[in-house]
Amino acid sequence: MGGSMRAWMFYEPERMVLETVPIPGAGANDLLVKVEAVGICGSDVSYYFGHSPLGTPDGRGPLVLGHEISGVVAEAGENAKRQFSVGDRVTLNPVQQCNACPECLDGRFNLCRFVETLGVSVDGGFAEYVRVRYTHALKIEPSVAFESAALTEPLACATYAMRKLNVRLGDYAVVIGSGSIGLMMLQIAKARGAGRLAFIGTRDAPLELGLEMGADAVANVKHANSAHYAPDVVEWIRETGGGKLADRVVVPTSDIQALHWALYGSGPGATIAYFGLPGPDDRIQVPALDTIQADKTITFAWLSPLVWPEATAALASGKVDVSRLVSHRYSFENVEKGIRELAAGDPKKIKGLVAMG
Numbered sequence: 001m002g003g004s005m006r007a008w009m010f011y012e013p014e015r016m017v018l019e020t021v022p023i024p025g026a027g028a029n030d031l032l033v034k035v036e037a038v039g040i041c042g043s044d045v046s047y048y049f050g051h052s053p054l055g056t057p058d059g060r061g062p063l064v065l066g067h068e069i070s071g072v073v074a075e076a077g078e079n080a081k082r083q084f085s086v087g088d089r090v091t092l093n094p095v096q097q098c099n100a101c102p103e104c105l106d107g108r109f110n111l112c113r114f115v116e117t118l119g120v121s122v123d124g125g126f127a128e129y130v131r132v133r134y135t136h137a138l139k140i141e142p143s144v145a146f147e148s149a150a151l152t153e154p155l156a157c158a159t160y161a162m163r164k165l166n167v168r169l170g171d172y173a174v175v176i177g178s179g180s181i182g183l184m185m186l187q188i189a190k191a192r193g194a195g196r197l198a199f200i201g202t203r204d205a206p207l208e209l210g211l212e213m214g215a216d217a218v219a220n221v222k223h224a225n226s227a228h229y230a231p232d233v234v235e236w237i238r239e240t241g242g243g244k245l246a247d248r249v250v251v252p253t254s255d256i257q258a259l260h261w262a263l264y265g266s267g268p269g270a271t272i273a274y275f276g277l278p279g280p281d282d283r284i285q286v287p288a289l290d291t292i293q294a295d296k297t298i299t300f301a302w303l304s305p306l307v308w309p310e311a312t313a314a315l316a317s318g319k320v321d322v323s324r325l326v327s328h329r330y331s332f333e334n335v336e337k338g339i340r341e342l343a344a345g346d347p348k349k350i351k352g353l354v355a356m357g
């Protein structure tokens with residue numbers, strides 16, 4: 001295609017510049033996608049402030065961030081034409097695995113040793129165009145807006161955790177962590193047939209949205225002036241369950257206390273899925289005997305292997321609504337401003353998104 005485009009180039013912590021650069025070329029197996037919407041992930045904020053290194057060989061920029069991307073195919077390479085045409089509306093799976101390392105050969109694409117991730121190790125979506133392997137694009141239904149489609153990536157991560165959690169019809173399920181991923185997990189638990197659904201977090205705005213999205217009860221564990229305040233989380237889980245502890249607990253938060261509430265708030269035969277990322281030195285202390293004798297399953301979920309068709313179907317069917325999670329919208333010119341604002345911690349924040357417009 002050739003020509004030039006505007007892209008937000010991240011150089012080093014707190015230095016990101018809107019530049020004019022060449023439009024990337026598309027090889028035989030690539031698509032060139034005109035970006036329509038990009039979610040701003042907590043990890044983008046973390047990269048921007050230098051709290052975590054990039055996935056590039058030296059952990060540094062220059063790199064275009066942004067990995068939650070939807071757009072329109074602008075160019076399709078020779079092999080990519082098997083499945084895509086110019087004009088197709090797509091969402092992108094940013095985690096481009098090598099397909100050859102031992103983990104890939106075992107189908108564990110989330111653990112690939114030579115992964116190339118859009119916005120993390122290769123240029124991502126905070127640009128007018130992005131190059132992606134055609135194996136990592138999925139077409140989206142006409143009914144799904146670009147803004148929602150951009151959130152397929154976090155939804156796929158939520159979907160993978162919920163697949164491991166395996167909510168059964170009638171289960172008492174608890175989601176601990178009231179961010180955008182928690183709200184997605186809540187809707188998935190409902191769609192999978194949870195009988196009773198409890199939602200626990202630290203901010204009233206997402207908790208109250210949770211009530212509209214299927215939660216039977218919500219608890220604010222932080223603010224004593226909240227109408228939903230619950231000082232004793234485990235007791236609250238028991239009361240909400242009508243005297244019974246949870247069958248299924250998923251933890252989309254990094255809070256180390258929350259990781260333990262899952263252990264103490266779950267009952268006999270329970271499954272727990274850990275999702276939020278604690279610090280490198282954090283430890284979960286499992287009450288070993290109780291957990292063994294309760295025959296519990298503790299599982300962990302990382303990224304989103306093999307669940308993208310399920311996530312796109314959840315959006316297409318309306319089983320999961322992500323459009324209401326977008327609390328902060330920014331124009332392309334305001335990507336950096338958006339990242340800084342989201343870091344400032346507005347209590348009404350749920351999810352930030354860049355709409356190219």
Ligand SMILES: [Zn+2]
Nearest residue numbers: 041043068154
């Ligand atoms: Zn993300």
Ligand SMILES: [Zn+2]
Nearest residue numbers: 098101104112
């Ligand atoms: Zn691999």
